[in-house]
Amino acid sequence: MARLRRTTISRRTVEALTAEKDTVFWDSELLGFGVRVYPTGRKVYVVQTRAGGRNGKRVTVGRHGVISAEEARRRAALIVARIKAGEAPVPEPMAVTEAKGPTVADLAELYLKEVVAVRLKESSARSYRYAIDRHILPRLGGRPALALDHAAVSAFHHSLARTPxxxxxxxxxxxxIYxxxxxxxxxxxxxxxxxxIAKNRQRRHERFLTDAExxxxxxxxxxxxxxxxxFMYAALAIRLLLLTGCRKSEILTLRWEHVDLEAREMRLPDTKTGPRxxxxxxxxxxxxxxxPRADGxxxxxxxxxxxxxxxGLQRHWVKIRERAGLxxxxxxxxxxSFASRALALGEGLPMIGRLLGHSQVQTTARYAHLARESVHEAARRVSDRIEAGLYRDCPGPATAEG
Incomplete structure (x- = not known):
């Protein structure tokens, strides 16, 4: 017979419990009171009853984190007392307890207010709000946050399969948000x-202009x-994008006060990665x-x-790229294309990151494959030159006379 696992159930001891398979740890003080620990880390307070047969049945008291260990002990004692009095345990169902907590919409609202609005640039904040308003809230917003499990999120992810x-x-x-x-x-x-949750495979939409293009x-x-x-200003904006490697937002929000032609610098006060x-x-x-400068x-x-x-730069760009066959x-x-040209000219990834205004090395690392291609091409040119020298007709070594 398996030995019962016993401990004194308290907040500290419950938070420290782990298990490789579903395991119930029984309280050493209150008979029948325990906490069921799942391999995922989920922990649920239970009471083992004797009503309805020799082994009785297990009644859920509540989920750890939703209710405290002290509250679970109080409820468990009431359930035990009712059982001893011959009454039905009538615990508060776990689903009801979880439903009293915040919904996914509540957590999303807090995230938008305390994280997105405070820490992100407006362009990034818009994309965050779009994902939340377009996908998360319509499908999951009304669900109790603590009732949402891995299976539900997996189903949610699959429901958007048409747009990986x-x-x-x-x-x-x-x-x-969580x-x-x-x-x-x-x-x-x-x-x-x-x-x-296994992510969908995504194809990178990277395009690099050739010399002819x-x-x-x-x-x-x-x-x-x-x-x-x-149309003229749109063309000039695109020229600046090509010649500086800047983000579209950096060129479109550029003011003359940020431009120092004498020093040949643009001092941007507010970019995606801060001032640069x-x-x-x-x-x-x-x-x-x-x-030309527009008056006023x-x-x-x-x-x-x-x-x-x-x-309306995008509208003008569509016409220009059609004329160019792009x-x-x-x-x-x-x-x-700016980054790929810099790599082809021998610039390393750290310098490319500085030119593009990247704040993290990982962002520039997406161009690593281009760096390898540049090295391969350089190796080919060098080896071709050496090979040509090895097989070129040339006189033999000079010999000393006498």
Whole structure:
């Protein structure tokens, strides 16, 4: 007969309990009171009754974290007393207890208010709000946060299978919501149901311009600039994207006060990774120096409304890329092409990260395969030159006379 596992049930002892398989640890003081520990870390308080047969049945008291060990002990004592009096135990069902806690929508609202609104730039905050409003709240918002388990999240992830990237982002967002709730002790540690959800495979949409494509795009930009007006400013914005490797938001929010042509610098006060200084090449500085300034508008790339920045760059880009025969190219690919050219010229990943304004090495590491290709190409050129020397006809070694 298996030996009963006994301990004094308290907050400290329960939080320290672990098990490789479902295991009940019985209280050493209150007979029949125990805590069931699952391999996942989930812990549930139970009472073993003798009503209804020799072995009786197990009654759920509540989940650890939803109710305290002290409250579970109090409820268990009442259940034991009712059983001894011949009455039904009538515990508060666990599902009801969990339903009294916060919903997924409650946790999402807190995350948006205390994390997204405080820590993120507006562009990033918009994408976070979209994932939450578009996917998480409609499907899961009304569910009790503590009732959401791994199976439910897996089903949620599968329901978005038609959009693999969006499915991955939604689960990652849900995981961040639970992590924030755990940090604030709104749910117990280990409540995050998103762990070990297998992500969908995603194809990276990276596009790098070839020499011929650069030439075609250059001609299309010349034509757009000649047209004047908004089309001209759109073409100039795209030139700056190509020549600086900047993000679209950095160029569109650029003000003349941020530009120092004498020092050949753009001092950006608020980028995705914080303030940064962009060093301008002579070509990029020349674009800015020759750019007409809109009266009364502080923005380098002015919009249609007085004082505002351009908002319709994508619309103009679609026309320009069609003229260049680059229908599948995205504006962000200008940034990728800048990085790929820098690598081809021998710049290392740390320098590429500085040029692009990356705050984390991992972000620049996406270009590592291009760095390898550049090294392979350099190795090929060197070995070809050596091989040509080895097999070139040449006179034999000189010999000394006498």
């Amino acid at each position: 990237s969006a499915a991955n982002r939604a689960v990652e967002m849900l995981s961040r 992590r924030a709730a755990e940090e604030r002790e709104l749910v117990p540690e280990g409540s995050n149901p998103c762990r070990q 650069f030439r075609r795009l250059g001609r299309a930009l010349d034509e757009a600039q000649a047209g004047g007006g908004a 200084t962009v060093q301008l090449s002579p070509a990029a500085a020349a674009v800015l120096a020759g750019m 508008n502080p923005h380098v790339i002015p919009g249609a409304l007085n004082g505002n920045a351009m908002t 229908e599948k190219m995205r504006l962000h690919d200008c940034r990728h």
